[in-house]
Structures are given as structure tokens and as C-alpha cells.
Amino acid sequence: MLIPARTGVASAARDDATPWRLRIPADTWLLAGVTIVGAVLRFTTLASQSYWFDEAQAAHELHLSFGAMLHLWSADEPNPPLYFVLAWPWAKLFGTGAAGLRSLSALLGTAVIPITYLCGRELVSRRAGLVAAAFAALSPFMIWYSQEAREYMLTAALAGASVLFFARTWRRPSRRNLAWWTVFSGLALLTQYFVGFLVAAEAILLLYRLRSRACLVALGALAAVQAALIPHLITHASHPASWIDGFPLSIRVQQVPVTFGLGTLYQSSLVSDGLLGAAVLAGCVIVLLVIGADAAQLRGAGLAALLAGAVLLVPLALAWLGHDYYEARALMPGWIPLAVVIGAACTAPRARAPGAALALVLLAAFVYAGIRIDHSPQYQRPDWSGVAAALGRASGTRAIVAYDGVFATAPLAIYLPGVPWNGPGQTPQTGEAPLTVRELDIVGSTAQRLTPRLPAGVKLIGSRAVNGYLVDRFELTGAWHLTRAQLGARATTLLGPAPPGPAVLIQYPST
Amino acid sequence: MRHRLLLLIAMLGTVALLGAKVAASAADASLNPVTADCNTHGRLTRTYTLSELQLALSTLPADIKEYTDCYDVINRALLAQTGSHSDAAGTGGGSGGSFLPTPVIVILVVLVLGAATFGAVAIRRHRDSDNDSDNDSGSD
Numbered sequence: 001m002l003i004p005a006r007t008g009v010a011s012a013a014r015d016d017a018t019p020w021r022l023r024i025p026a027d028t029w030l031l032a033g034v035t036i037v038g039a040v041l042r043f044t045t046l047a048s049q050s051y052w053f054d055e056a057q058a059a060h061e062l063h064l065s066f067g068a069m070l071h072l073w074s075a076d077e078p079n080p081p082l083y084f085v086l087a088w089p090w091a092k093l094f095g096t097g098a099a100g101l102r103s104l105s106a107l108l109g110t111a112v113i114p115i116t117y118l119c120g121r122e123l124v125s126r127r128a129g130l131v132a133a134a135f136a137a138l139s140p141f142m143i144w145y146s147q148e149a150r151e152y153m154l155t156a157a158l159a160g161a162s163v164l165f166f167a168r169t170w171r172r173p174s175r176r177n178l179a180w181w182t183v184f185s186g187l188a189l190l191t192q193y194f195v196g197f198l199v200a201a202e203a204i205l206l207l208y209r210l211r212s213r214a215c216l217v218a219l220g221a222l223a224a225v226q227a228a229l230i231p232h233l234i235t236h237a238s239h240p241a242s243w244i245d246g247f248p249l250s251i252r253v254q255q256v257p258v259t260f261g262l263g264t265l266y267q268s269s270l271v272s273d274g275l276l277g278a279a280v281l282a283g284c285v286i287v288l289l290v291i292g293a294d295a296a297q298l299r300g301a302g303l304a305a306l307l308a309g310a311v312l313l314v315p316l317a318l319a320w321l322g323h324d325y326y327e328a329r330a331l332m333p334g335w336i337p338l339a340v341v342i343g344a345a346c347t348a349p350r351a352r353a354p355g356a357a358l359a360l361v362l363l364a365a366f367v368y369a370g371i372r373i374d375h376s377p378q379y380q381r382p383d384w385s386g387v388a389a390a391l392g393r394a395s396g397t398r399a400i401v402a403y404d405g406v407f408a409t410a411p412l413a414i415y416l417p418g419v420p421w422n423g424p425g426q427t428p429q430t431g432e433a434p435l436t437v438r439e440l441d442i443v444g445s446t447a448q449r450l451t452p453r454l455p456a457g458v459k460l461i462g463s464r465a466v467n468g469y470l471v472d473r474f475e476l477t478g479a480w481h482l483t484r485a486q487l488g489a490r491a492t493t494l495l496g497p498a499p500p501g502p503a504v505l506i507q508y509p510s511t
Numbered sequence: 512m513r514h515r516l517l518l519l520i521a522m523l524g525t526v527a528l529l530g531a532k533v534a535a536s537a538a539d540a541s542l543n544p545v546t547a548d549c550n551t552h553g554r555l556t557r558t559y560t561l562s563e564l565q566l567a568l569s570t571l572p573a574d575i576k577e578y579t580d581c582y583d584v585i586n587r588a589l590l591a592q593t594g595s596h597s598d599a600a601g602t603g604g605g606s607g608g609s610f611l612p613t614p615v616i617v618i619l620v621v622l623v624l625g626a627a628t629f630g631a632v633a634i635r636r637h638r639d640s641d642n643d644s645d646n647d648s649g650s651d
Contacts, residue, residue, distance in 0.1 A: 247579060250553070251553050267580050267583060269580055269583050271553065407577065445569060447569040498570060500541065
């Protein structure tokens with residue numbers, strides 16, 4: 001039976017009579033709901049955890065003048081400068097406190113939710129976009145980095161925009177789409193180096209698809225951006241590797257699926273099942289896509305899989321060849337394409353029920369991980385502000401020996417007034433000149449024990465456990481005149497056994 | 512069909528590559544032996560005494576705590592030893608016991624049941640619609 005088409009005037013009159021709420025597509029409502037949930041999860045607990053080492057370094061750099069900040073960036077930061085350039089005025093407006101500085105990441109992390117939806121919609125379908133957006137909203141990994149005062153969410157947002165305009169250019173080649181892809185890809189390249197793997201894959205695919213002069217011009221522009229970063233890249237090529245080398249590649253590879261799915265639960269024994277879980281998930285995704293998706297959706301999911309694969313696997317191949325920078329958080333540019341692939345599998349038209357079940361299981365796993373992280377200080381950032389509160393005010397010059405070594409110095413310098421900055425870019429407090437102190441405080445762990453007999457002239461004046469840390473304060477009857485190394489060695493005789501390389505901070509009475 | 516097959520092969524290749532064993536790099540010689548074992552293998556490959564585990568936990572460097580699951584692995588091994596009073600030698604591998612707490616198992620069971628119900632309802636609706644269309648064509 002033929003349904004008569006609505007005539008213009010009658011349909012316009014009817015549209016006017018329809019409430020505006022009903023004229024907005026259901027997808028938009030759902031996306032708005034998902035985005036609001038994501039925003040609430042990101043903003044409400046923004047300052048509940050302390051700054052950790054990397055954030056403390058950023059907070060220090062961002063409170064300096066613009067020139068001094070750029071100087072420190074070029075000396076110490078392993079990534080390109082865009083985050084710092086954008087965060088500097090943000091810090092001037094909102095401050096370098098945890099809530100103020102992290103709010104930029106939270107805002108970008110919230111924007112990533114609709115960006116993920118748009119990527120999914122463009123590559124696969126509206127439903128796939130919605131499911132991928134729900135993953136982005138609830139993912140503990142994305143929430144964590146939306147609350148981190150570093151470049152990760154700017155990377156995710158710009159890499160997502162690059163994927164979006166890549167997909168648009170792929171489907172509807174136009175100079176406008178290509179120009180936007182070039183702009184967002186260039187900005188993403190200026191934010192994080194691993195974006196290069198994503199943009200390179202997009203560039204190869206677009207070159208294959210378009211074979212136009214405009215495409216060559218776009219690639220030339222992006223090559224110029226990347227070339228401009230080469231001096232910084234070369235300078236810092238060995239910088240991040242120094243700590244990465246301490247952890248076997250096999251462990252870091254196992255951590256990737258757990259980190260992408262369950263955030264900091266990579267610090268739990270779940271990590272040993274990471275690859276198995278990834279294999280099962282990949283198997284489910286493949287079966288669902290092959291059985292349930294139509295040809296166009298399969299092509300879109302395939303494109304997204306290629307992009308995710310370029311980010312996840314090319315650096316792995318480079319690591320095998322000896323250029324090892326492989327770690328989960330650096331692979332952030334691959335997260336959105338991966339979410340789109342899984343979203344496509346979960347919404348494949350001919351496998352709706354098992355697809356929906358898979359989406360539910362994944363979302364439930366995200367919620368479980370979020371709750372577990374929220375209730376376990378072990379999986380949160382170290383509680384340096386709590387440690388600083390336990391240390392209290394300095395009445396005179398005191399030595400603080402932190403067994404977490406360099407991991408403790410930058411955050412404690414942020415949270416303790418009167419402690420000179422001792423993080424990267426500053427002269428380390430390792431001088432051999434003896435110091436005179438009347439108080440020695442030790443920041444150890446609850447796994448360590450106080451010596452049963454304190455030496456003469458040493459009196460315990462306070463002991464507090466703070467989320468896994470043990471803060472013991474000692475009054476020295478006769479002042480100690482020792483070097484930092486000697487102070488560190490003395491501390492280990494009071495509370496131990498201690499790990500090697502304690503940091504010794506000197507706190508001067510603040511006004 | 513050929514494209515799907517190619518895509519399937521490419522995806523399976525990716526999975527295989529992800530699942531493949533990646534060569535482990537050398538462990539840091541300055542680490543405590545228990546910590547070095549965990550950091551190299553991602554688990555404890557041999558049995559350690561209670562005091563060895565306690566020493567490892569109290570001297571665990573901050574970077575190992577931050578970037579690996581060794582705190583959890585060693586802590587579990589320690590709890591397993593202190594929990595089993597007589598079998599001090601038999602619980603050295605730190606991965607014993609279920610890693611899923613009871614509430615999570617309950618949630619997963621509920622979700623699986625929900626998914627099964629959802630699937631069953633979907634199949635039933637599908638069959639019902641097939642029957643309806645058969646009846647419609649039969650009555651024509």
C-alpha cells in the first residue's frame with residue numbers, strides 16, 4: 001500500500017504544532033543523558049585525590065611565567081607543547097589547585113563523549129555511536145585521565161576530532177572536510193607523539209582513497225608540523241625510556257587491555273588475565289561483526305579497527321625493534337577507534353541480543369572497576385595531601401625523609417609550604433653540605449616497622465597512617481648536623497626496612 | 512564475502528599478535544629477589560618465606576608500586592601464607608584464590624541472566640513475527 005506523502009503546508013503546520021521536545025531525535029536525548037552522566041562522574045570527584053608526580057610537575061610549571069614554563073617544557077617534558085600552552089592561561093584563570101587545573105581535563109574529557117558518538121555515527125551507525133559514547137562516559141580509564149592535570153584528554157579529544165574528519169573525508173571527500181581533518185590532526189600532533197601513529201594511518205588511507213593534490217597539500221602541512229617537533233623529539237627520545245626499561249614489555253603489553261577497560265586495576269592481579277580477556281572480547285567482537293553487521297557497517301568498523309591497530313600495534317613492533325616507548329596511557333589516541341569497533345559489534349543489526357548483552361557486560365565491568373577504584377586507596381593516586389596534613393606545620397627547620405624517593409618530592413613540594421621545589425628542572429636537593437635539623441620526619445609505608453629501641457636524643461612525637469603511608473615524626477633533643485645522604489641513612493635505622501634511594505626534603509618554617 | 516573473510520583474517524591476526532608472548536627484558540639487579548621475580552614474570556614463580564615476602568613488601572620501590580601489580584601479587588602471597596597456618600611452603604605463587612569478590616560475581620550472574628532473558632525474548636519475538644508472516648501468506 002502506498003502512503004501519501006505529506007504536503008508542504010500541512011506538514012509544516014503539523015511540525016509547528018509538535019512540541020519541541022518531540023522534534024529532537026531520541027539519539028540526541030540519549031547522548032545528552034550519557035554526556036551529563038559522564039560530566040557528573042568527572043567533575044564531582046575532581047579534587048578528591050592528590051596530585052601525583054606528573055601532575056605536580058605540571059602544576060609547578062604552569063604557575064610560572066609563560067617564558068619560564070616554556071623553558072621547563074623544553075627541558076623536561078617528553079611531549080609536544082600544546083597542552084601547556086592551553087593550560088597556562090587556564091591556570092591563570094582557575095588556579096593551579098587540583099580542582100582548578102584538572103577542570104580543563106574534565107571539560108575535555110566530557111567533550112570526548114559526544115566526539116566519540118560522532119565518530120561512531122560517521123563510521124558505523126547512530127546506535128554504534130551511542131554505545132561507544134556510553135563506553136567513553138563510564139570508562140574508568142577515560143574518567144581517570146579526565147581528572148589528571150596532564151595532556152591525555154586533550155590528546156583524546158583532538159585525536160577523536162581527527163578520526164571524525166577522517167571518516168567524513170573518507171565518506172564525503174571535500175576540501176572542507178579535508179581542511180578540518182588537517183587542522184585537528186595537526187593540533188593533535190602538537191599534543192602527544194603517539195598521535196603520529198593514528199594520523200599516519202589516516203593519511204595513508206586518505207591518500208589511497210583520494211589521490212588528489214589537495215590531499216598531498218594536507219599531508220605536506222602535517223609533515224611540516226611533525227618536522228618542527230623533531231628537535232624536541234630527538235632531545236627527549238631517551239627521557240621516557242629510562243623508566244620504561246625497568247618494566248618488561250610483556251608486562252606492559254598485558255596491562256594495555258586491563259588499563260583501557262578497567263583503569264588503574266592494572267595494579268591488581270587482574271592484569272595477568274588481561275590478554276585472555278582481550279582475546280575473548282576480540283573474538284566476540286569479530287563474531288558479532290561478521291555475523292551481524294551489514295557491509296557498510298563492517299567497512300566502517302574495519303576502518304576504525306585499522307586506526308586502532310595502527311596505534312596499538314605499530315609502537316609494539318617498534319618496541320620489538322628496540323625503540324620501546326610502549327605503555328597503556330601513551331596509546332590514548334587508539335581508544336576512541338577501539339570503542340567504535342566494539343560499539344559496532346554491540347549494535348550489529350543481525351545480532352542485537354548478544355550485542356546488547358556484550359555492551360551490558362562491558363558497562364557493568366566499567367562500573368565495577370570504577371567502584372573498586374573509588375573504594376581502594378591502593379588503586380588511587382598516592383595521598384600526598386593527606387601525608388602533608390599528617391606532617392603538619394614546621395615549627396623549625398626539619399628534614400622529611402620520603403621512602404618513595406623522586407615520586408614524593410614534587411607532590412610534597414607542592415603541598416608543603418617552605419619546601420623548595422625539588423622536581424625536574426630544578427637543582428636537586430642532593431647537595432653534600434651538612435644541614436642542621438631539630439626534627440626528622442619519615443614518610444614510609446604501613447608495611448614498615450618502628451625500631452623497638454629509639455636511640456638516645458630521639459623522641460617519637462607523632463605517628464599517623466595515611467592510606468598506606470606511615471608518617472612518623474621524631475624530635476631530636478640535640479640538633480643533627482648531617483648531609484642529606486646521612487639523614488636518609490639515619491632514617492632507615494628508625495623505620496624500616498626501607499627501599500633504596502629515599503628522598504630527603506628540607507622544610508623551612510613558613511611565614 | 513571475500514572482504515569479510517579478509518577482515519576476519521586481519522582481525523584474527525591482530526588478536527594472535529596481541530596474545531603472543533612478548534620477550535621479557537632483563538630484571539633490575541638492584542631489586543629485592545621477590546620483587547624482581549614479580550616484575551619480570553608478572554607473578555611469583557617460586558615459593559618464598561613469610562619474612563622474604565614481608566621484606567619485599569616493605570622495600571617495594573614506588574615505581575614498581577605505580578606501574579605494576581607487584582604490590583597486589585606479593586600482598587596476596589603474604590595473606591595466603593598468614594591465612595594458612597601450617598602450609599607455609601605451598602602458597603608461594605601469588606595468584607591463588609578468586610580475584611572476583613562476591614558482589615561482582617553476583618552482578619555478573621545477574622547480567623548473564625538478564626542477557627539470556629533478553630536473548631530469549633528476542634528469539635521468541637523473531638519466531639512470533641515469522642509465524643505471523645507465515646499465517647499472513649497462508650491466508651492469502
